[in-house]
Amino acid sequence: MVILQHRRERFHPFNTARIVHQALSRCELLVNHNKELAEQFETKTLSGKAALLFPDPNAPELSQLSADQMPDQLVVIDGTWHQAKTLLRDMPKLATLNKVRLAPTSPGQYRIRREPDQHALSTLEATVSALQSIEPETIGLNKLTDAFNRMIGDQLSNKSSNWRQNQKRRRGSANIPKVLTGDPAKIVVAYGEREPGRRGDRKHCRQERLQPVYWTATRLDGSESFECLIQSEALKDPTFLQHLAIDQASVASAVSTRSFREQWKSFLRPDDCLFVDRQSTANLLVSCNADFMPSINLKAIEIDYPADLFSDCEDVDASPRAHRRLANLVRQIKFLVSTTI
Known part of the structure; x- marks a missing residue:
């Protein structure tokens, strides 16, 4: 697995890509400015069946693929939705990869960060869900999710914390004047x-x-x-x-x-x-x-x-x-x- 991380996510205190990188034995984390990251990724050799995990509505759903259609290497973008789109725009090599997507049926649990919709997943949640489809025989993936949920619960239960619940933005809020x-x-x-x-x-x-x-x-x-x-x-x-x-x-x-x-x-x-x-x-x-x-x-x-x-x-x-x-x-x-x- 290769994780392409937007540079602004690198030092975020609840950066789940860092957790994934530390937990998985075959995971590479690349982070840089868009231009330099594109150059770095361009020289990287990928598997012939590598695929980009991205919520493109035209991409096939990962869980619906047959065994011979499954990618053997995943490329994952880590960042906000806006940041992910800028990486996709600025990294030409990503356009050459087949895309696969998830179809979550329940809301994501990353309640301390605001997501674009209730079914948006953190990088950790998306990675675990994807690996459960690609490598169903791999044990221990649920432990990674459990640790993630405990981290979120501990943070929300900490009264001294100023992290807000992950709530949908009200219309007219955000930075729309x-x-x-x-x-x-x-x-x-x-x-x-x-x-x-x-x-x-x-x-x-x-x-x-x-x-x-x-x-x-x-x-x-x-x-x-x-x-x-x-x-x-x-x-x-x-x-x-x-x-x-x-x-x-x-x-x-x-x-x-x-x-x-x-x-x-x-x-x-x-x-x-x-x-x-x-x-x-x-x-x-x-x-x-x-x-x-x-x-x-x-x-x-x-x-x-x-x-x-x-x-x-x-x-x-x-x-x-x-x-x-x-x-x-x-x-x-x-x-x-x-x-x-």
Whole structure:
């Protein structure tokens, strides 16, 4: 068995992958940053019948496989659901493995950590369940589960502990801003394009305080929108204009940074709440002294968006490119709103 552990799980006090690694004689635990872990795993030789244990609904259920279909080596990802998906995304070799899944019929017992649903299992529980299907003759697996349950029970019975019961998150909790339950006319969604920096030189880009060249925004209810092209030497570059999908004729409408700042301030209302895609977008407003109110960074909101959320964005005008980017942000926020209702 090979356990691929997300680096943020390594020092968690109730890391069950560490317990599994210490308890099983043929178990290897690899932990690193995603890129380095991918490189390390790429060089690892696996069995021809190795399989990835992953809750893919299209994967066969492990307990339903015949003896000759059973994998003889398991690869297990250890981390939160979000972390597991980033490892799956960043490690190409995982895509070459057959997937197998479990079908738990009872809730997981990891009650001191919050799981995405009641049947989600800890790494230890998933490993034991998988091995019971692959190696039913192996004795002692129940002892591993018993030790795990005692650890959970001891922790929950300790009144001095601040570990909470594993309860389903209430809608509107987690880190979804409560402002989304309010008036959509007061929610402003914005996206900005910036001047190009030196390619690959992030430190230089930070020092440059790159200026916005295009800024667009809309109120969530669609009642009002904002669009502004800002004067910049970068707009003289045809390649840059093509990258932003801005036509040459539009450049004549570009305004000064001061004029943009005044227009943007006029568009905003005192009780608005501003949402941007990431902190670097908010920094564009800071760079030209147009940060008239705090902004909420969508990238900092931890939530799994449906895979098809942006599938019907093709009808959005792609010229300029920012229109589609803004439409995607609006879809994200409307999805967040739906989770708070």
